[in-house]
Amino acid sequence: xxxxxxxKSASRRQYLKxxxxxxxxxxxxxxxxxxxxxxxxxxIGGTIPTSGPYGNIGQNQKKAVELAVTHANEDNxxxxxxxxxxxxxxxxxxxxxxxxxxxxxxxxxxxxxxxNFSSSVALAIGELAQRxxxxxxxxxxSNAITGAECRSNTFNAGNSAVMQTSGGLRYxxxxxxxxxxxxxxxxxxxxxxxxxxxxxxxxxNADGVEYLGNSFVEFGATDYSQAITxxxxxxxxxxxxxxxxxxxxxxxxxxxxxGLFEDRVCVWPATGIVEAEQIGSEILSKNNxxxxxxxxxxxxxxxxxxxxxxxxxxxxDRPLGFSASMYAGIRTTLQAIDAADGADHEAxxxxxxxxxxxxxxxxxxxxxxxxxxRASIATMTxxxxxxSEVDGQNYYEVINVPDxxxxxxxxxCDQTGCSF
Numbered sequence: 058x059x060x061x062x063x064x065k066s067a068s069r070r071q072y073l074k075x076x077x078x079x080x081x082x083x084x085x086x087x088x089x090x091x092x093x094x095x096x097x098x099x100x101i102g103g104t105i106p107t108s109g110p111y112g113n114i115g116q117n118q119k120k121a122v123e124l125a126v127t128h129a130n131e132d133n134x135x136x137x138x139x140x141x142x143x144x145x146x147x148x149x150x151x152x153x154x155x156x157x158x159x160x161x162x163x164x165x166x167x168x169x170x171x172x173n174f175s176s177s178v179a180l181a182i183g184e185l186a187q188r189x190x191x192x193x194x195x196x197x198x199s200n201a202i203t204g205a206e207c208r209s210n211t212f213n214a215g216n217s218a219v220m221q222t223s224g225g226l227r228y229x230x231x232x233x234x235x236x237x238x239x240x241x242x243x244x245x246x247x248x249x250x251x252x253x254x255x256x257x258x259x260x261x262n263a264d265g266v267e268y269l270g271n272s273f274v275e276f277g278a279t280d281y282s283q284a285i286t287x288x289x290x291x292x293x294x295x296x297x298x299x300x301x302x303x304x305x306x307x308x309x310x311x312x313x314x315x316g317l318f319e320d321r322v323c324v325w326p327a328t329g330i331v332e333a334e335q336i337g338s339e340i341l342s343k344n345n346x347x348x349x350x351x352x353x354x355x356x357x358x359x360x361x362x363x364x365x366x367x368x369x370x371x372x373x374d375r376p377l378g379f380s381a382s383m384y385a386g387i388r389t390t391l392q393a394i395d396a397a398d399g400a401d402h403e404a405x406x407x408x409x410x411x412x413x414x415x416x417x418x419x420x421x422x423x424x425x426x427x428x429x430x431r432a433s434i435a436t437m438t439x440x441x442x443x444x445s446e447v448d449g450q451n452y453y454e455v456i457n458v459p460d461x462x463x464x465x466x467x468x469x470c471d472q473t474g475c476s477f
Contacts, residue, residue, distance in 0.1 A: 097138055097139065098138060098141060099135050099138045099140045099141070099168050099169075099391065099394060100142070100143060100166060100167045101140065101141070101143070101167060101168070101170075101171050101387065102143060102162060102165060102168075102170040102171070103119065103122050103142050103143060103145065103161075103172045104145060104147050104154060104158050104161070104171070104178075104182055105122065105144060105145075105146070105147065105172040106148055106149040106178075107119055107144070108146055109148040109150065110149055110303070111149050111174070111175070113331060114174065114302065114329075114331060114377060115147075115174075117331075117376065117377045117379075118377070118380045118383050119144060119172075120368065120372050120374070120376075120380065121368065121376055121380035121381065121384040122144075122171065122384070122387060123142070124367060124368060124371060125383070125384045126140050126141065128388065129388055134388055134391035134395060135391045135394050135395050136395040138394070138395070140391060143161060143165045143167065144172075145160060145161055147172075147173060147182075149175045151177050151180075151181040152181075154175075154178045154181055154182055155181050158170055158182045158185050158186070159185060159189075162185075168191070169191050169192040169193065169194065169390060169394075169400060169402075169405070170182060170186055170192070170193045171193070171383065171386065171387050171390065172195070172383060173195050173196065174195075174197060174198075174215065175197065176197040176199030176201065176245075176246045176247045177246055178197075179195040179202050179211070180199070180201060180202060180206060180246070183195070183202065183208040183210070183211040184208065186210045186211060187208040190402045191400075191402055192210050192400075192406065192409070193208075193210055194212050194214060194386040195212070195214070195215070196213065196214055196215030196379050196382045196383055196386070197213060198215060198216065198217055198250070198251075198327065199217070199218060199246040199247045199250050200218050200250040200468070201246055202431075203429035203430060203431040203473060203475055204429070204473050204474045207429055207430070207474075207475035207476075207477065209477040210402055210406065211430060212386065212432075213431050213432060214383060214386025214414065214425075214434075215351060215378075215382040215432065215434070216351045216434050216436050216462075217250075217431060218247055218250035218251040218254060218326070219250075219254050219258075219466075219467060219468050220351075220434070220436045220466055221326040221327050221349050221351065222251050222254060222255055222259065222299075222326045222349065223436050223459070223462075223466040224326070224348075224349025224350065224437055224438045225325060225347060225348060225349040225438065226238065226255050226259055226260075226295065226324055227259050227466075228347065228349070228457055229295055229322050229324055229347055230260075230263045230266060230295070234294070234295065234322045235266075235293070235295035236265055236266055236267065236294055237266065237268075237269050237291075237292065237294045237295065238255070238260050238266060238267070238268055238269060238294070238295045238296075239269045239270050239271070239272075239288040239291045239293035239296050240255055240256070240270070240271040240272070240288075240297045240298075240299055241271070241272050241285070241288055241296065241300065242272070242274070242299035242300075243274060243276060243301060243304060244273040244274060244276065247299075247301065248273070248299045248300070248301075249273075251326055252271050252273075255297055255299075256268050256271065269291040269293045270287070272287050272288065274300075274304075277304075278304065279307055281307065281311050282315075285308075285315050286315075288317075289317065289321070294321060294322060295323075295324065296312075296317065296321055296323050296324070297326070298312070298323060298325050299326055300325065302332065305327070305328060305332050305336075306332050308325075309325070309332075309340055309346070310336065310340065318344070319345075320345075322347065323346060323347070324347040325347075325348040325349070326348075326349050327348075327349060327350070327351065328348035328350055328439065329350060329353075329377045329378050330377055330450050330452065333441070333452035338441055338442065338443070338444035338447050338452060341440075341441020341442070342440075342441040342442060342444060343441070346440060346441055347439075347440060348438070348439050348440075349436045349438055349439070350378055350436070350438075350439045350453065350455075351378035351381075351382060351436060351437075352377075352378035352419065353378065353437055353439060353453055354368075354375045354450075356437060356458060357455075358418060358419055358420030360416035360417050360418050360420065361381070361418045361419070361420070363416070364376065364381065364418060368380075382434070384418075385414045385415065385416060385418050385423075385432075386414070386432070388415050388416070389409070389413075389414050389415050389425070390405070390409065392415055393405050393408035393412060396408040409425050410425060410426075410427040410430070411424055411426070412425055414432055414434070418434075419434050419435045419458070421435045421458070421459070421460060423435070426467075426470070428470035428475060429473045429475040431467070431473075433462050434462055435458050435459045435460075435462040435466075436459070436462065436466065437455050437457065438456050438457040438458075439453035439454060439455055439456065440453065440454055441453060442454050
């Protein structure tokens with residue numbers, strides 16, 4: 058795929074307009090809010106962190122958005138309307154994200170907003186989208202996004218903190234791998250959501266399992282020695298590391314240095330290729346290493362293979378879980394726009410509710426729930442392959458995929474606290 062940022066050519070792919078972070082590319086349209094799709098073009102406002110602490114993950118998600126737009130135009134997802142995307146870099150900063158999202162709506166006349174995987178950023182952009190009367194399709198794990206702070210215009214194509222930990226702590230408890238739990242949690246919305254759910258729901262409802270405590274660590278921390286020492290001294294059989302991205306990587310390395318894998322089960326609620334490459338197969342292949350994955354390119358659903366192969370063909374890389382969620386979320390939103398005959402937020406919202414995601418990358422009938430607009434996707438449980446079996450980016454083996462993610466792996470609608 059060409060990443061031409063200067064204009065359009067005869068190729069369908071050149072209908073895409075890409076804007077580098079902070080660029081001033083301007084599209085025809087009003088300056089006071091999103092469009093309505095009546096011009097024959099649907100413009101997506103891509104709000105993705107392509108720099109900052111999660112820039113490497115954001116770059117992968119940006120590729121997924123580009124691919125979604127290409128495939129949407131080829132398959133007429135939005136009917137006769139041409140689809141294009143303009144990107145802005147959120148830098149995983151709530152103020153910057155709000156600023157660039159507003160710019161996309163008012164200067165670029167975006168019909169809807171899409172992108173991101175930071176929970177705090179999703180909450181900030183979701184509030185703006187509600188005020189501006191546009192749809193926002195995001196990925197974010199915090200329970201708050203589709204909980205008490207939910208917004209009717211926000212649709213979350215990613216799995217929640219509750220769903221992520223179902224593929225981690227819940228799974229190892231169901232397998233009878235321990236009788237006591239200690240947590241080490243990131244001290245921000247996502248980590249707090251997981252810690253609270255693990256303590257008050259998963260452990261509390263597990264027969265004969267004791268909860269021994271939690272250590273919160275600051276966002277961006279690089280040394281987990283004290284928290285790991287506290288976890289080990291607690292005597293817990295299972296240690297849940299509720300840490301993400303580089304924090305996941307560093308905590309896994311330090312867990313290995315402290316010898317935790319020798320006699321304790323260690324589990325992480327979110328992992329992917331980026332983390333695997335940095336942690337290394339020698340650690341991943343430890344018997345007591347478990348992790349959940351929102352999606353992994355090697356699992357068996359037919360649509361997953363097609364998407365992964367197309368992504369690899371275009372970029373020479375594999376899609377991350379956040380990228381898969383965003384790809385499906387955008388294509389589903391565009392099909393809802395076609396069904397609504399335009400980008401009016403109320404009409405699109407009606408079409409999005411209870412709509413099955415397209416394509417079915419998890420193969421379990423995943424859909425946007427009407428009650429909270431969270432996608433009912435299956436969180437996989439993975440373990441690392443032996444280093445001798447790793448070829449390319451097949452670091453993990455998928456050992457479990459829930460058949461029905463909405464059954465016992467999601468909060469009930471009554472539990473969410475969401476009320477539109």
